[in-house]
Amino acid sequence: MYPQYLFEYPNIDSDFPFHMKKKRYTSVPSHRHDFIEFSFVLEGKGIERINGTEHDLLPGTIVLLLPYQIHEYRAHADETLQMYICNFDMKLLTSGPESAWGLHELLLGRDNAQPAYIHLQGKAYDEALQLWERLYQEHESSLAWKPIMIRALLLEALSLFVRNSSQHDQIQKEKQRPVSSNGIWLVVQYVYDHYLDPISLTTLSERFHMHPTWLSTQFGEALGINFVDFLHELRIRHACSLLISSDLPISQVAFESGFSSYPTFSRAFLRIKGMTPRQYREQQGQVQR
Structure with a gap:
């Protein structure tokens, strides 16, 4: 039996296919989808399984899931996971010149050393939290140039993810199976x-x-x-x-x-x-x- 296949989210058919939510979870069953999911854990602790490999979820965990990766997550007993979750079409990032500046490699050329997630602490966590809060506030607003601001903040959040991924010592220490080739x-x-x-x-x-x-x-x-x-x-x-x-x-x-x-x-x-x-x-x- 294949995992649940999700292929819709609010405004997926709009000219700016991006959706963001702030939500609490105790568990989400195994599923996959044909869009990108980018998430940030605010509160709680738990476990996520991506393509059969588990990793911890805790405040400061950021996960970048590519389309069609099978994943599920659950909170520990007596815990609730509060998360920011962004869903967006891959073409939102691969259609512009930024693709040649590193986005193409991030989304389609990830090597075995690059994890699907990072854990942030201290100053890096504070920086990420402020950034994701700004992104969520912009998403919930009705201000002029809203799509432009969201895309700019999204690119900044992805940049932070990449820079911290390259510095994270889990790359060498964790025995994680590569998410993809x-x-x-x-x-x-x-x-x-x-x-x-x-x-x-x-x-x-x-x-x-x-x-x-x-x-x-x-x-x-x-x-x-x-x-x-x-x-x-x-x-x-x-x-x-x-x-x-x-x-x-x-x-x-x-x-x-x-x-x-x-x-x-x-x-x-x-x-x-x-x-x-x-x-x-x-x-x-x-x-x-």
Whole structure:
């Protein structure tokens, strides 16, 4: 059974796909999503598991989760975790010139020495706390140039994460399995950008010079899902958008979403959404009325 797949958050379809919340948790079950999650622990202690590897959560822990990484977390007994959590689309960071200045490597080229999290204390913690509070206040405001300010503060928070990651002694001391290898996340990003095109393990292996069997294994280990199901989930998400926002015949929605076969589309849709495309369109139409 695959972990829960989350593919929505407030304003994900807006021109600025960024959402932030401040919330208390006792536990969050195993799940994955196709957007970035950036979090900061304010209060409480607990454990987070990322791709099968556990690490502590405590005040000052900052975690950067790439799309499709499987994770869960829980507070210790008699504890509650209070956290800032940011969700945003990868393209919010990779579409500008900043990508060439280090963001591309941060998101898609992380090597084995780079942890998915850091623990901040002292002056570094105080600096991070003030920064995240400013980011949250900006998100909750309705001031002019709000998206510009949020993006600037988000980049500053990522810069702080990177600088403290490179200095953190856990890089040498902790026996943590690498969250991902460089290669597979380049492939993931490519599929994410081209899922409407004809794509197969064969074409990907030729493009990235990787053996199809190795590539298939890496998808399973890194994402907890095989390549075909991963591709279908991206396409079904696109199909859902078309079903809601257009009057296209369902058969055309299937082909517009990258499926070359309508029966394959129907089976994939039923498996992922638990209903037929027609039922989904009718249900969403009732919700919007």
